[in-house]
Amino acid sequence: MTDDADSGADASATDGSGADADGDRLDVGFVPAEVPGAGLTGAVETSALLVEHLSRRHDLTVYVASQHAADDVDLPAEDRVEYVIHDDLPKLPHPITAKHRALREETDALESHDLVHSYSSVFVPVLADLSTPTISTLNSYVAVCPKGDMRYHGKRTCSGPGPAKCVACVGVTGARRRQGLENEARSAYSSLGKLPLVRDSMARRNGVDAYHALSPHLAEDYAALDFPAERTRVIPHFYDGGFRRDPRTTAGDPVTLLYVGGLREFKGVQVLVRGLAELRSRGVDARLRVAGAGPYGDRIKRLVGELGLADAVAWHGYVDHDDLPDLYAGADAFVYPGLIDEPFGRVLLEALAAGTPVVASDVGSTDYIVGDAGERFESGDERALADAVERLVADYEERAGAIPDQLARFEPETVLAQFDELYRDVATGRLRRESRPSSASSPTPSR
Template sequence: MKLLIITEYYPPTIMGGGETNIALVAAALAKQGVDVSVLTSHQGSLPKYERKDDVQVYRRLTTGNNPGSISSNLKRSTVYPKSVIKEATTLAEEKQFDRIHFIGNSILAAKELRKLGIPLVATIESYIALCPKGDRMYHGKSECTLQCSMKEFLSCQKNSTEIGKMRNSALLKYNPAALTYLYNHYKKLNKSLQYCNLIAISEYIRNLLLQHGHQSTVIPNAIDVDKFNLSPAKENTPMNVLYLGAFIRSKGPHILLDAIKGVDCQLDMYGKGNMKDALQKRITEKGYNATIHDPVLYDKIPQIYANADVIVFPSMWPEPFGRIAIEAMAAGKPIIGSAIGGINETIADGCGITVEPGNVDQLRDALRILQHDPELRNIMGKKGKIAVTQYKEETVIETLIAYYQTLPPVIK
């Protein structure tokens, strides 16, 4: 089988867990004998073509390089789709692919690329085609249950501090032209769903797609479990708490900072985002025992998990999946996570503690429970190592290949 995966970003360019997952999946498919090509954007001085892990990577696409920038997002929504259509068509003529698999907003090219007569697949791993703000947070406060209209969007965004990874500044909030553009872009993404065979990365996403009238098959993200099977560090004194993720409000890093007050622990936070300076200021002013670190390469992540005692995933928004949870379980670490979205699925029973999103007191209580009970931490970690096997790359890839093989031919 010849497969083309189209993704806006691909390692070493990483904007989130999606890029990590697709690189793992591409390499695992290649191991199983699939002829895998990846079409992605060219960033910086990276080679325009390379073969890595038996995957052919073509960096021919043009897009923005900062999802937190208005100008960059404008380029992503206008230039990028045209670039995908042009380069994918050229590459398909060269390689004669059997399947094309879209990741993220690459799906915008589906309407045109279906003319190639190749079965199209799209993995839905975010809300960009299901919510104009991309976060499904109603008025920026609680999980949304609506199928959004323009009226609802205009009302909702006024009370939201973020749109996607962008700060919802006055330039957006009170700009009718910008808001109309954002909503229309969402509608284009939403309409593009109809041209593809859809994969949902969680039951949560599958149910949302049903709400929008689309059937899908659940195939979760995969993880290389063996990479996280490192010898654990000695028990830390005080307890070491780990946060990995963006420093943006929807991820809840500020909630975690306030929750460690009165807890005997050391908090290490790895990430970047528009809240970084505010978080550092809060640490300094409050005297919190916390350290902010720059992001690290993904191959360093397993050791960071191994050095920690407890992993906290304090998202305030409904994460579509919850990669942090499965990485924590693979590392044999207990996880405290918000009871929202896909996190409810990925934190297996007995492997951690779930708390109400944004509830500082509940999060503090959970931290104290694990602080005072090292044996419970150990038990949760062992259960996690068992539960995470359902996400092993071999299992997920076997399911994905079987899915590709069942796809019906395209009717032009």
């Protein structure tokens, strides 16, 4: 399904309204988070959407550095995009080390473009060594936190990284989560291996021309760690046109709640389950559908059993991306019970695009995305979650009716125009670091 905004994006390349017709088409080296189209995470899905849309407006060469295989993936826009692929990379000594090494092997090619845009903050140290103009998307906290959550000991917002501090935090957080020895050992290895990345990113943060933050909240968090606020632009995700559905006007009976995402402690699904029990104790006939998997899944299922909710919860497991729109549209409300400040929360946008109002915890950028098209509640509080669901049901027509206006902020053409402006400002030097390394003095790629 293609909505009008997507159709407009197709037309803009030929009808005089797009970057190509205006003579602003740029030669862009684009570095995605992973193999675009692989469907691994929200960042990967967004990378694929950006490749698809930006390639209609600019000449894209996509540089893939990944531990995953690309040969069985349907890469987006292959007819318009040149791909340079380093896949099946080794995971030892650490996946990020291998990715950096692969991308540095392409230094000469990267420096031949008008600009290089990495849709991952993992590559900040690599971009800082390029002489060509550069943009790094801040789509996670991995550049400043080896755990990627900016939560000190898993409880409160961290004030900034430090070697000993981060090592201690990884250990304490793992002990607190208790998600199994194997899972925690794997998580600790991954986190501790990112310490050099955090050190180098902090040291080289002024060596990137511009930063793209997904939300005002994320931009503020990075500015607090002395990333250059004057060279950081806030550009949100745009919604996937394939998710567009008309919103319903009344909630069903029973009320169907939906969760989509990983089953991890910080995702707060345990709070949602307790909130469901609270709703049912109040006489509200509510049901829950859970789409996702993860190391916390067994504990969540045990909790469902302990609370006597087995008949009220449906487990969908992993759901293919193409099947998500109808899953969202079939629910009365999407519930986002997260406990930490995630960079954006693409699932919120997917729910709204499918016409489903949202109940979300008051963390990170949820208010920025949801606005009047849902209700918020204090994170970690199941009674507050139940209150928010009841408010949503009571004001359902008003909340669902607010979805179109809220979605307008995230129209593909609106967001892509902001990328065009950012690209032009970086390519022309209006946004620029104080000094760039010359090609002759660029470091020798690591071998």
